[in-house]
Amino acid sequence: MDDPRKERLIRAIAQAVIDHADELTALDQAIGDGDHGLNMQRGFAAVLADLPALAAKRLPDMLKGIGMTLVMQVGGAAGPLYGTLFLELGKTMPEQPERDDLVAAFGAAIRAVMARGKSEPGQKTMLDVLVPAQAALAEGADAARLKIVAAEAAARTVPMRAIRGRASFLGERSIGHMDPGARSSQLMLAALADAVEQAA
């Protein structure tokens, strides 16, 4: 992957998060502590600020660099969770990944997020989008299909009851709102899919 392509992909993902910061905050105000939008905005603004240097790195190092920036800048639980996702992608992704490599690295990164958050799918978290998205990719989904799967998965968190995170304090009252972490994961996957479609 050449540097301009890496730069476009990162910019697309970061911009999608930043553009939806208010919506993420509103979702988090409904069931959490209301900091998800601002925290993610700060983290991805730091990624954008470092973009040329990040894109100039080898793909695995670029992913680790994004992960460490998120770990250091986000400030809420999303920092170590998304940070771990990117750090682990960087650890397991070869420099010139084939599709199988992407699927495998994404799977390893999701397992690392589960360990970091002591969580699993079905608990109204980002995992409820990441896990079905990875499964769809493993089954051969294209970019358009990935977007649909991610959107449906995020919507399925609405009736879920939160088990992990601040939303779990609300118990039954967490039901009826989309999980902000599921939404941010969906936004990032959709931005990635759009960028891949445009490049194709």
Add this chain to the structure above:
Amino acid sequence: MNVGIVIVSHSPKIAEGAADMVRQMVGDRVKLAWTGGNSAGGLGTDVAQILAAIEAAWSDAGVAILVDLGGAETNAEMAVSLLEEERRDRVVVCNAAVVEGAVIAATEASGGSPLPVVRQAAEEIYGG
């Protein structure tokens, strides 16, 4: 050398206040550091500041970290994972209420107890 104590709260005021209470109990017999707030000065926790606090409270006997809510725990565990390998095994994040846990852990540490005992004391306050 006694186990060191690190207090991590979303709020710098809570972290500092808890540290004041610990200091009153154990004086200078335990190394103590606290951190609260995110990198932008708002409520939250900051991995870089947690790493700095671990460094400030470092003891060869280890460091027990007390945290408040969710993100503080996750960020503290993230910070521990970023430590050099020989230090990583000597730092624990306690599953305890931050104020009570810090006071009990520090009191236990001030008597020279090893890290697992300090942790257990903090985690057993409420029969946990």
